[in-house]
Amino acid sequence: MEIFTIERLDSMVYGYINRIIPFSSVDGPGNRTSIFFQECNFNCIYCHNPETINTCVNCGKCIEVCKTGAIKNILGEIVWDYSKCCNCDSCIKICKNNSSPKIKKFTPQNLMNEIEKYKNFIQGITVSGGECTIQEEFIIELFKIARNNGLTCFIDSNGFKDFKEMTELLSLTDKVMLDVKSWDKAIHKEFIGEDNTNVLKNLKYLASMDKLYEVRTVVVPDMFKNEDTVYNVSKFIGESNLNIRYKLIKFRAMGVREEIKDMKSPSDEYMNKLKEIAYKNGCEDVVIV
Numbered sequence: 001m002e003i004f005t006i007e008r009l010d011s012m013v014y015g016y017i018n019r020i021i022p023f024s025s026v027d028g029p030g031n032r033t034s035i036f037f038q039e040c041n042f043n044c045i046y047c048h049n050p051e052t053i054n055t056c057v058n059c060g061k062c063i064e065v066c067k068t069g070a071i072k073n074i075l076g077e078i079v080w081d082y083s084k085c086c087n088c089d090s091c092i093k094i095c096k097n098n099s100s101p102k103i104k105k106f107t108p109q110n111l112m113n114e115i116e117k118y119k120n121f122i123q124g125i126t127v128s129g130g131e132c133t134i135q136e137e138f139i140i141e142l143f144k145i146a147r148n149n150g151l152t153c154f155i156d157s158n159g160f161k162d163f164k165e166m167t168e169l170l171s172l173t174d175k176v177m178l179d180v181k182s183w184d185k186a187i188h189k190e191f192i193g194e195d196n197t198n199v200l201k202n203l204k205y206l207a208s209m210d211k212l213y214e215v216r217t218v219v220v221p222d223m224f225k226n227e228d229t230v231y232n233v234s235k236f237i238g239e240s241n242l243n244i245r246y247k248l249i250k251f252r253a254m255g256v257r258e259e260i261k262d263m264k265s266p267s268d269e270y271m272n273k274l275k276e277i278a279y280k281n282g283c284e285d286v287v288i289v
């Protein structure tokens with residue numbers, strides 16, 4: 001098995017990848033390979049993959065709990081040998097940094113070589129995270145290669161970075177799936193950790209460029225003003241006269257942090273009530289997952 005170490009890579013642009021799902025039918029149209037990038041600029045209270053939030057600080061704590069010797073410190077940098085890993089995730093549980101040692105470091109061409117294995121069975125690729133646009137430079141190079149290979153390129157983004165300023169990336173992108181976590185600014189700041197000004201700007205900008213495929217809202221009872229967010233997002237979609245899907249995602253306490261692991265999921269009745277609000281606002285394609 002090949003191990004991706006610093007020495008074996010020769011490009012100046014690297015991507016730090018948490019996980020690759022070879023075949024996904026929920027990350028854009030058709031069958032797609034989904035690539036989850038490490039690092040996020042938000043810190044959502046309900047994050048289902050908190051180990052994707054930060055980059056590793058090479059503290060070495062996870063080496064001590066790895067029973068298979070899959071984690072090593074090479075020249076001060078944590079390196080993961082996936083051929084030795086049994087996926088017990090003890091390393092992720094011990095990490096106090098919301099990080100993971102199980103990161104692969106790719107050049108764009110290395111990553112395309114990996115995608116190549118699935119190429120005959122997919123329509124395209126979707127980059128996700130974490131927040132993939134943090135690694136904008138890498139994605140630009142990856143998308144150039146993927147497009148040359150006949151694949152469509154989608155982005156799943158939290159909308160924190162201004163797409164208006166990412167012109168080259170957007171020109172190489174077929175469509176974007178955007179999270180609108182809260183319409184209310186104060187709530188966004190409190191539970192997501194950052195302001196939502198750019199998110200709402202991106203919602204309008206991406207729609208104006210016909211680059212918006214889907215908007216997503218995670219429904220978290222009590223904590224978030226779900227009805228307000230659904231009302232405003234669906235009103236915007238309805239008035240845009242564009243074919244934009246609105247996906248309402250039920251909060252589930254899977255993989256979340258200790259402090260909210262007992263929080264309940266919203267009921268089906270409540271989700272349907274939100275769906276009704278969206279329909280009444282002219283949003284025709286509403287999906288509950």
Ligand code: SF4
Nearest residue numbers: 056059060062095101
């Ligand atoms: S993954 Fe976490 S525990 Fe392991 S070295 Fe990095 S920061 Fe430390």
Ligand code: SF4
Nearest residue numbers: 066085086088089091
């Ligand atoms: S999941 Fe982590 S702790 Fe478990 S074997 Fe793999 S690298 Fe080691």
